[in-house]
Amino acid sequence: MTIRPIDNDEIQTVVSVLRRAFATVAERFGLTPENCPKNLAFCTEDRIKDDLERGLRYYFLEDGAEVCGCVALEQARADMCYLGRLAVLPEHRSRGFGTALVRHALEQARAIGVTRVEIGIISEDTRLKDWYGRFGFVQTGTKTFDHLPFLVAFMAKEL
Numbered sequence: 105m106t107i108r109p110i111d112n113d114e115i116q117t118v119v120s121v122l123r124r125a126f127a128t129v130a131e132r133f134g135l136t137p138e139n140c141p142k143n144l145a146f147c148t149e150d151r152i153k154d155d156l157e158r159g160l161r162y163y164f165l166e167d168g169a170e171v172c173g174c175v176a177l178e179q180a181r182a183d184m185c186y187l188g189r190l191a192v193l194p195e196h197r198s199r200g201f202g203t204a205l206v207r208h209a210l211e212q213a214r215a216i217g218v219t220r221v222e223i224g225i226i227s228e229d230t231r232l233k234d235w236y237g238r239f240g241f242v243q244t245g246t247k248t249f250d251h252l253p254f255l256v257a258f259m260a261k262e263l
């Protein structure tokens with residue numbers, strides 16, 4: 105298993121991994137292109153191109169030659185990064201790949217020199233919340249957004 109930055113010509117693979125991984129989230133929480141067009145289950149190449157233009161750093165996890173998952177870091181302030189776009193394909197879950205991606209993202213964040221990493225998740229997803237808690241993320245608040253049909257929980261970890 106290896107984790108590496110994506111190449112510029114791999115945007116279509118990012119889209120495919122995100123759409124397939126987040127399809128299970130969309131199904132679980134009843135998210136559709138109508139009620140939640142921003143969900144990554146419906147992401148497009150333009151969205152990823154926009155991410156890259158905004159400076160998001162994407163990483164792939166590969167098992168052999170197969171891309172099984174991804175994660176992205178966005179430096180939002182001199183001292184803080186957002187961790188997002190965390191996705192492992194359904195058929196590769198529960199093998200430690202998600203944990204490896206989070207650990208890698210935290211190492212990269214340290215290497216950049218930030219002291220804090222933040223995430224936003226569906227507040228109702230208590231299993232995911234507990235899982236992030238095991239890496240040291242602590243809930244800092246919740247918020248509703250007009251364009252999202254669920255409550256968002258924010259979590260942060262000091263490095």
Ligand SMILES: CC(C)(COP(=O)(O)OP(=O)(O)OC[C@H]1O[C@@H](n2cnc3c(N)ncnc32)[C@H](O)[C@@H]1OP(=O)(O)O)[C@@H](O)C(=O)NCCC(=O)NCCS
Nearest residue numbers: 125126190191192197198199200201202203225231232235
């Ligand atoms: C969250 C996710 C990346 C974990 O990937 P993974 O490779 O299975 O992670 P690991 O193997 O390191 O850890 C597995 C553990 O994740 C935990 N977990 C966290 N969220 C989970 C979820 N929504 N469903 C199932 N398990 C989840 C479970 O405790 C699981 O333990 P188990 O294997 O005993 O069932 C993966 O479930 C996924 O891609 N989910 C859809 C996208 C998503 O929710 N991304 C996070 C958005 S911020």
